[in-house]
Amino acid sequence: MLYPGPMKYEVVAHPTGDDEYPTLQLLSQGTWGEAVSPQIQSFMEEGWRQATLDIPAEAPLFRPLTAFQPPPFLFKVVGSYDFAALAAPQDPLSYVPLGIYEPPLATLRYNDQGIPVEPVRLTPGLNPAGSIPRPPLALTTLEAAEFFRGEAAIDAIRVRVGGIEGYTPENVAKVERVAREIVERTGLHVDIVAGSSPRAVLVQVPGVGYVEQRWTTLGAAAQITGGINAANFTLLACLLLASGLYIGNAAQLSILARREEIGLLKAVGWHTSHVRAYLLSELLLLGLLGAALATLMALALVRLLGLEPLWPIIGGAALLAPLLYGLSALYPIQQAVRRPPTEALRQGEVRGTQAGQLGALPLSLFGLAVRHLWRRRTRTLLIVLIVAAGVALSVMLAAVVVQLNGLLRVTLLGDYVALSIRPYHYLMMLTALAVGVLAIGETLLVSVLERTREFAVLRALGWQRVHLTRTVLWEGVLIGALGGLLGAIVGALLFWSIAGSLPPVALGVAALASLGGAWGGGAALYPAQRAARVPPAQVLSGADERRRGGPRHPAWRWGVGFAGLLLFALLVATALWGNEPVNRVREVAGIGATPAPTVHPAQQAVSGERALAHVERLVELGPRTLGNEAQVAAAEYIHAQLTSYGLQVEREPFPLRMVTFSDAAGVPLLSVPSEEGGSVRGLAVNFDEVDVTQPITGTVMLLDTDAPWPAPETLVDQIVIIVEEKPFNDDEDPNRPMRDLLAHYGYPFPFRAAVYLWPDELSLEEVLQPGGTTVCIMIAENIVATLPGQEQPDQELWLMAPYDNDASRGGVGADDNGSGVGVLLEVARVLAERGSPVTVRFVALAGSTTGLQGSMAHFLAHESPSEQLLGIVGLQRLGAWDELGVGHVLEAPTRDGELPPEQVVEMIREDGQGFLRTLWLSVLDLSDPQLLSVIDERLASSGGLSESPPQLVEQALAVAESVGVPATPRHYPCATPDYLMYLYQELPTIAFCGIGNDLAGTEYDTVERIQPIALQRAAAVVYQLIEELGGR
Incomplete structure (x- = not known):
C-alpha cells in the first residue's frame, strides 16, 4: 500500500497578468x-516475479508516496457509494465541501507558455501522485484503518453537527461551540468547513x-455575511437619516406655513411662552399619532409575514419619532415666536439683503x-442632505448588485449574494428616494x-407663466443635482469602505446617480404649476384667492375620512390578530382569501407537551x-400512568438473559454480558417461579460438555452453567448445548435453571470460589394495559x-425507546x-x-x-x-435511504424472519x-x-398523509425491531419509526433534542389509525 x-x-504570476485570479x-x-x-x-x-507496473518510471510525483506492507487481508465488498446521492442540495451559505467524495474538476485553460487554449476537461490517471487527485476507490471502517496503519491511522475526521439547516447566527454559534469543545477535549486542530x-x-x-481547479475557501460565508450585514446596516442608516431629516424638515415647514397664524395670536395678546407651548404640544401630538x-x-407587517415582533425596536421607534419631530421644530418655533406681529403679518418674504457675490448674478x-x-x-x-x-x-445598493467581486473576491457565492439583495432592500431604496422627492416637492410648494x-x-x-414655471423647476433641478452629486460621492465611499475596493462599475453607477437633477425637476413640477397659476390682480389687490371657488361640498372630506377610519381599523385588527382580518376583508370583497391551513382533528386531540413530560x-x-433500578422505576411509572387512566393493567415478568x-x-x-x-x-x-420482585438465585454447578453428565x-x-468454548454456528444449530442438556435429563428437569454461556475472553474457572459461588438471573417485566372497545370490542x-x-x-434513552413510550402513554390517555x-392493548x-x-x-x-x-x-x-418510516416493507429503502441488496431481499422472501x-x-x-x-x-x-x-x-401511509405527516415505507425501519417477533409468528404487524x-x-440523545411537535404528530397518526381501523 502507498501512503500519500x-x-x-x-x-x-497569472499568464495574462490578472492579479485578482490566484495562480x-x-x-x-x-x-x-x-x-x-x-x-x-x-x-x-x-524468487517472486517482478510486479507489472502500469506507471512509467519517468512519471512525475507531485506528492510523496510511502510504501508499507499491511498484514494479510481480504476485501469484503458490502456495497458502493454514489456521489449523486451524496451531493444533496445545500444552502449556499452553509455549504459543506464533500472533500474526497467529490469528483475533481480540472480544466486546462493555458498551455505551458501561457497561451490560451480550447478548454479541456482533465481527469485523474493511474498515477496516485499525479497532479489531479483521484477520488477514493474504496471506503472502509475505522477498525480496518487501524488494521492497516495502527493507532495513528486517522489524518482527519469529519464531524457533522446535527440540526444545521441553514447559515444563521445560531447555527454558526452551535458549530463553533462544538469545534471549541473538540479542541479542548482532544487538542486537535479543527477547521470549520461549514x-x-x-x-x-x-x-x-x-x-x-x-x-483551473476548484479549491475551498474556509469561512467564506462568514466573510460574506459580515459584508452583507455591514451593507444592511449602512443601507438602514441611510434610510433612517433620510427619514429623520424629512421629519425635521416637515416640522419646520409646518411652522413656516403658520407664520401668519402665529403673528395673529401674538397680536391679540398671546404671550410668547403660550404660543411656544401651544405649537410644541400640537407637534408632539401629531408625532404621537x-x-x-x-x-x-x-405590527401588521410582522403579523402578515409570520414573524415575531421585536418589541424593543418597535417601542424605541415609536418613542423616537415624536421626540425627533418635536426637537426638529424647536428652532423654527423659537424663531417664529420671536418675530414681531407686524413682521409676521406682512405679506411676502423679501427682505433687504447685503450685496455679495450672489447679488452680482444676472437677473435670469x-x-x-x-x-x-x-x-x-x-x-x-436640509433638503440636499435628504436627497x-x-x-x-x-448607489451602494446598485453597486453591490452590479459589481459583486468587491465583496466576494473569487469565490462562487456571487450569485447567492445577488439573491441576498432581498425585495425589502429595493423597498428601502425606493422609500429613501420617495422621501427625497416628497421633501423637494413639499419644500418648493411651501416656498x-x-x-x-x-x-x-x-x-x-410682464413675466410669462412659462418663466415662473422654469424658475421653480430650476430650483428643483439644483437641489436634485446637489443632492445627487453629494449622495453619489458618499455612496461610492461607503461601498469602498465595505468592499475594500472601488471598481469602475461602481464609479459608473455613482456617476449615473449624480444626475439627480432630472428627478429633482420632476419633484418640482406641481409647485411650478402652482406658481404659474398665481392670479396677479387678485393677489395684489389683497383678495383671498382661496374663496373664489365658493363653498366646497364636504362629501369628499367625509369619504376620505371614512376610508381612513376603515384603514385604521384594519391595521389595528391585523396588528392584534394577524392575517385573519385581512382574509376576512378579502373574502367579503370577493377577492378570495387563501384559507389558513387547518390542523387535523387528530393533532388537536393529542398533546405533544404531555408526551414530552413522559419522556422527561x-x-x-x-x-x-439490563434490569437495573432505573428500568424497575420506569416500569413502575408506566404502570402508574396507565392505571391512572382507568385501564386494566397487568405486569408480566420474564427472565432476562x-x-x-x-x-x-x-x-x-x-456479570454476563x-x-x-x-x-x-x-x-x-x-x-x-418467575417473580418480578425476586430474581432467580442459586448455587452454581459448572458443567463440562466434553465430560460425562x-x-x-x-x-x-x-x-x-454450560460453557461452550468450541466454535460452532449458533444460527444453524441454535442453543445446541442447552438442547443436549435438556434431552439428556428429560422432564422433570432436576436443576432449578440452566444457563448456556458464550465466554469470549472470560474464564469462569477463575471466578468460581471454592466456598461456593452463587448466580443471579435478573427479572424484567412487560406492562400491558387493556382498553375495551366500544363499537367492536371483539376486534x-x-x-x-x-x-x-x-x-x-x-x-440515556430520550429518543431511543423513550419517545415511543411517551407517544404510547399519550394515545392511551386520549383513548x-x-x-x-x-379493544386496544398498550404494551410497554x-x-x-x-x-x-x-x-x-x-x-x-x-x-x-x-x-x-x-x-x-x-x-420507536x-x-x-x-x-x-413505516414498515417492514421488503423492497423499500432502508433507514439510510439505500435499497437492500437483491440477495438479502430474496433470502427474506424465502425464509421470512428466519434469522430470529x-x-x-x-x-x-x-x-x-x-x-x-x-x-x-x-x-x-x-x-x-x-x-x-x-x-x-x-x-398507515394514507392515514399519515391525511393527518399531514410525511411518511414513507421502509425496509426494517426501527433500530430495535421488536415488531419482527410478531411477523415471525405470522401476525399482522407494522412499525412507526422516526427517520433522521x-x-x-x-450520549447526545438527550431530552433537549426531543420536539413536542414531533411527538404530537406521531401520536396523531397512531390515534387516527386506530379510529379508521375501527371504522370511525
Whole structure:
C-alpha cells in the first residue's frame, strides 16, 4: 500500500497578468522510478516475479508516496457509494465541501507558455501522485484503518453537527461551540468547513499547462455575511437619516406655513411662552399619532409575514419619532415666536439683503433660482442632505448588485449574494428616494405659497407663466443635482469602505446617480404649476384667492375620512390578530382569501407537551438497561400512568438473559454480558417461579460438555452453567448445548435453571470460589394495559413500545425507546377519555436490548391471540424525526435511504424472519412438560411473514398523509425491531419509526433534542389509525 503526503505549491504570476485570479505552480517531488519503485521492490521476496507496473518510471510525483506492507487481508465488498446521492442540495451559505467524495474538476485553460487554449476537461490517471487527485476507490471502517496503519491511522475526521439547516447566527454559534469543545477535549486542530465556498484557482502543472481547479475557501460565508450585514446596516442608516431629516424638515415647514397664524395670536395678546407651548404640544401630538400609526403598520407587517415582533425596536421607534419631530421644530418655533406681529403679518418674504457675490448674478431664471435657494440656505441644505441620503443608499445598493467581486473576491457565492439583495432592500431604496422627492416637492410648494405676492409682481411686470414655471423647476433641478452629486460621492465611499475596493462599475453607477437633477425637476413640477397659476390682480389687490371657488361640498372630506377610519381599523385588527382580518376583508370583497391551513382533528386531540413530560420523566431515571433500578422505576411509572387512566393493567415478568456471579458473602464477581465480554446464549428457567420482585438465585454447578453428565440428584436446586468454548454456528444449530442438556435429563428437569454461556475472553474457572459461588438471573417485566372497545370490542389492536434502552454508547434513552413510550402513554390517555372503537392493548416492553426478549415473552404470554386481531403497531424514535418510516416493507429503502441488496431481499422472501429462530430457542420454560417437543417445533418452524401486510402499510401511509405527516415505507425501519417477533409468528404487524435522528442511542440523545411537535404528530397518526381501523 502507498501512503500519500501533501502537495507543494508556490505563487506565480497569472499568464495574462490578472492579479485578482490566484495562480500557483505545482512543484514536482521526484519521479515514480526514483521514489516509489525501489520501495515496492523492497517488499518483494526473492524468487517472486517482478510486479507489472502500469506507471512509467519517468512519471512525475507531485506528492510523496510511502510504501508499507499491511498484514494479510481480504476485501469484503458490502456495497458502493454514489456521489449523486451524496451531493444533496445545500444552502449556499452553509455549504459543506464533500472533500474526497467529490469528483475533481480540472480544466486546462493555458498551455505551458501561457497561451490560451480550447478548454479541456482533465481527469485523474493511474498515477496516485499525479497532479489531479483521484477520488477514493474504496471506503472502509475505522477498525480496518487501524488494521492497516495502527493507532495513528486517522489524518482527519469529519464531524457533522446535527440540526444545521441553514447559515444563521445560531447555527454558526452551535458549530463553533462544538469545534471549541473538540479542541479542548482532544487538542486537535479543527477547521470549520461549514459555510465554505468553492473558488477557482489556476495551477501551473509542469508539462501540462495552466489548469483551473476548484479549491475551498474556509469561512467564506462568514466573510460574506459580515459584508452583507455591514451593507444592511449602512443601507438602514441611510434610510433612517433620510427619514429623520424629512421629519425635521416637515416640522419646520409646518411652522413656516403658520407664520401668519402665529403673528395673529401674538397680536391679540398671546404671550410668547403660550404660543411656544401651544405649537410644541400640537407637534408632539401629531408625532404621537404618527408613531401610533407607524407602530400599527409595523405590527401588521410582522403579523402578515409570520414573524415575531421585536418589541424593543418597535417601542424605541415609536418613542423616537415624536421626540425627533418635536426637537426638529424647536428652532423654527423659537424663531417664529420671536418675530414681531407686524413682521409676521406682512405679506411676502423679501427682505433687504447685503450685496455679495450672489447679488452680482444676472437677473435670469437660473440666477433667480440660485438667489432664492441661497436666501433660504439652511432649508436648502436640509433638503440636499435628504436627497443625498436616498441617492447614497441607491448607489451602494446598485453597486453591490452590479459589481459583486468587491465583496466576494473569487469565490462562487456571487450569485447567492445577488439573491441576498432581498425585495425589502429595493423597498428601502425606493422609500429613501420617495422621501427625497416628497421633501423637494413639499419644500418648493411651501416656498411658492410664501412667494405668492412675489410671483404676482413678476407677472404684473410682464413675466410669462412659462418663466415662473422654469424658475421653480430650476430650483428643483439644483437641489436634485446637489443632492445627487453629494449622495453619489458618499455612496461610492461607503461601498469602498465595505468592499475594500472601488471598481469602475461602481464609479459608473455613482456617476449615473449624480444626475439627480432630472428627478429633482420632476419633484418640482406641481409647485411650478402652482406658481404659474398665481392670479396677479387678485393677489395684489389683497383678495383671498382661496374663496373664489365658493363653498366646497364636504362629501369628499367625509369619504376620505371614512376610508381612513376603515384603514385604521384594519391595521389595528391585523396588528392584534394577524392575517385573519385581512382574509376576512378579502373574502367579503370577493377577492378570495387563501384559507389558513387547518390542523387535523387528530393533532388537536393529542398533546405533544404531555408526551414530552413522559419522556422527561424516563430520562430523569437514567439509563434503563439490563434490569437495573432505573428500568424497575420506569416500569413502575408506566404502570402508574396507565392505571391512572382507568385501564386494566397487568405486569408480566420474564427472565432476562443476564446473570451475575457472586461469592459466598454476596459480593458480585462478574456479570454476563458485561464490558469484559461474554454473552448468555441460552436460558432455561421455571416460568412458574418467575417473580418480578425476586430474581432467580442459586448455587452454581459448572458443567463440562466434553465430560460425562453428572447424576441428576447432584443437580437438585442448582443453577447449571454450560460453557461452550468450541466454535460452532449458533444460527444453524441454535442453543445446541442447552438442547443436549435438556434431552439428556428429560422432564422433570432436576436443576432449578440452566444457563448456556458464550465466554469470549472470560474464564469462569477463575471466578468460581471454592466456598461456593452463587448466580443471579435478573427479572424484567412487560406492562400491558387493556382498553375495551366500544363499537367492536371483539376486534383488537396492539400498541407496543420498548421502554428500556441500550446504554452501551452512553445514551440515556430520550429518543431511543423513550419517545415511543411517551407517544404510547399519550394515545392511551386520549383513548381512555374519548373511547376506542376497538379493544386496544398498550404494551410497554422490556428486554429489547437483550435479544428482543420483551416481545417474545409477551407473545408467549398470549400465544392464542384473538382471531380478530386487526394489527400490531410498534412505536420507536418518535421524538426528533424528518419523516416517519413505516414498515417492514421488503423492497423499500432502508433507514439510510439505500435499497437492500437483491440477495438479502430474496433470502427474506424465502425464509421470512428466519434469522430470529435462534432467539426463539434462547429462553425455554422448564415447567412445560412438552418442552422437548416445543423445541423441535421451533426448530422446524418457518420464518413467518417476509414483510408487513401491504394493506396495513398502505392504510398507515394514507392515514399519515391525511393527518399531514410525511411518511414513507421502509425496509426494517426501527433500530430495535421488536415488531419482527410478531411477523415471525405470522401476525399482522407494522412499525412507526422516526427517520433522521442519527444521534438516537448515543450520549447526545438527550431530552433537549426531543420536539413536542414531533411527538404530537406521531401520536396523531397512531390515534387516527386506530379510529379508521375501527371504522370511525
